[in-house]
Amino acid sequence: MSSTEEKFSLQEVLVSFKSCLVDDDQDVLVEHYLSGWKGLVRFMNSLGTVFSFVSKDAVSKIQIMEKYLAGEHGERYRTLQSMVEYELSSNLVDLNKRGSHPESGCRTILRLHRALRWLQLFLEKLRTSKEDSTTSTLCAEAYNDSLANYHPWLIRKTANVAFLVLPTRNTFFEVMNVGTTEDVVDMLGEAMPYVCNVYDFTQELYSQHNLLDIP
Ligand SMILES: CCCCCCCC/C=C\CCCCCCCC(=O)N[C@@H](COP(=O)(O)O)[C@H](O)/C=C/CCCCCCCCCCCCC
Numbered sequence: 001m002s003s004t005e006e007k008f009s010l011q012e013v014l015v016s017f018k019s020c021l022v023d024d025d026q027d028v029l030v031e032h033y034l035s036g037w038k039g040l041v042r043f044m045n046s047l048g049t050v051f052s053f054v055s056k057d058a059v060s061k062i063q064i065m066e067k068y069l070a071g072e073h074g075e076r077y078r079t080l081q082s083m084v085e086y087e088l089s090s091n092l093v094d095l096n097k098r099g100s101h102p103e104s105g106c107r108t109i110l111r112l113h114r115a116l117r118w119l120q121l122f123l124e125k126l127r128t129s130k131e132d133s134t135t136s137t138l139c140a141e142a143y144n145d146s147l148a149n150y151h152p153w154l155i156r157k158t159a160n161v162a163f164l165v166l167p168t169r170n171t172f173f174e175v176m177n178v179g180t181t182e183d184v185v186d187m188l189g190e191a192m193p194y195v196c197n198v199y200d201f202t203q204e205l206y207s208q209h210n211l212l213d214i215p
Contacts, residue, residue, distance in 0.1 A: 008046055010176040010184070013039035014191040017198055025197050028080045030069060030109075033198065034062050037112060040119070046175055050162050058115070064108045077105055080202060084209055098215050106206075107214045113202045118147040120195050126169070127188040131181075135166040 013036050020032035037058060044055045068077040076086035083105045087093050093104045101107075121142035129138060140163045148156050166172070173184045206212045 008039065008043040008175060008177060010043075010178050010187055010191070013043075014187065014194065017191065017194045021194065021197055021201070022079070025201060026081075028198055028201055030065060030077055030079060030083065030105075033080075033109075033112075034065055034069075037062055043175065047167070048165070050165050053158065054162070058112070061108050061111055064103050065105060068105050080109065080205055083109070084205060084211065088209060093211070093214065095210075095214060104214070106211050109202070110206065110211065110214050113199070113206070114147055114150055116195065116199050116202075118142050120192070120199055121146055123188055123192060123195065126172070127185055127192065129169060131169065133169055135169050135172050136163040139163045139166055 016032050016036035016039060020029045020036065021027075022029055041055050041058050041062070044051050044058070065077070068074065068083075071077075073086065075082075077083045087104055087106050092101050093106045094101045119142075122139055125133075125138040125142055126135070140160055143159060143163070144156075148159070151159070167175070170181070173181050176184055176187075178184045178187050203212075
């Protein structure tokens with residue numbers, strides 16, 4: 001079983017996003033950030049092949065970053081701050097149009113960062129939802145208010161069709177392997193501040209360096 005095919009555990013995802021914040025929430029460890037994403041991909045894979053176009057893209061972005069981490073300059077990719085400083089000072093980012101660095105670390109993390117905003121909105125909606133809420137509606141609302149703004153029409157359309165086959169809220173909660181609905185809601189409440197802190201830190205870092213629109 002590969003690392004993205006193991007059973008999903010919401011607890012593990014929570015631990016990854018919690019442990020990726022370092023230096024009083026002033027930096028993010030790339031390895032733990034990617035572990036959080038790998039956990040989410042496992043969850044997505046458990047939902048069936050209809051979401052494979054989404055998980056394939058997430059996996060390819062995780063793999064790009066893992067290559068950097070394992071490469072010659074791996075130490076420079078240890079945290080988001082050091083990655084940004086290294087890539088910018090070495091002119092390794094295509095800032096205005098795609099050129100000789102189409103898969104920079106800064107660009108790749110930006111794509112995941114935008115998806116993290118979707119996750120933040122979706123988890124909060126799930127946490128505060130009523131028993132009869134439909135996950136497809138919650139998911140579509142979160143997507144249309146965030147990630148969809150960066151996607152072309154065809155992807156938006158495909159994503160919104162895929163959301164229609166999402167399982168019910170109860171099934172969703174069962175797959176999280178946490179316990180009762182109350183346990184899931186509690187754990188989501190505990191997880192949200194960490195996901196928010198990771199998102200806010202990255203947003204601020206990218207904003208300071210004008211990296212929020214990398215093509
Ligand atoms: C407690 C857990 C509950 C929720 C678990 C959710 C699990 C989600 C796992 C992964 C999320 C998806 C990550 C998607 C990354 C997308 C990055 C992106 O925007 N890529 C596009 C741009 O990349 P470049 O071309 O510029 O390199 C790329 O074009 C996108 C392709 C795929 C389509 C993405 C659709 C996104 C829909 C997100 C909702 C997923 C629904 C899952 C429902 C649980």
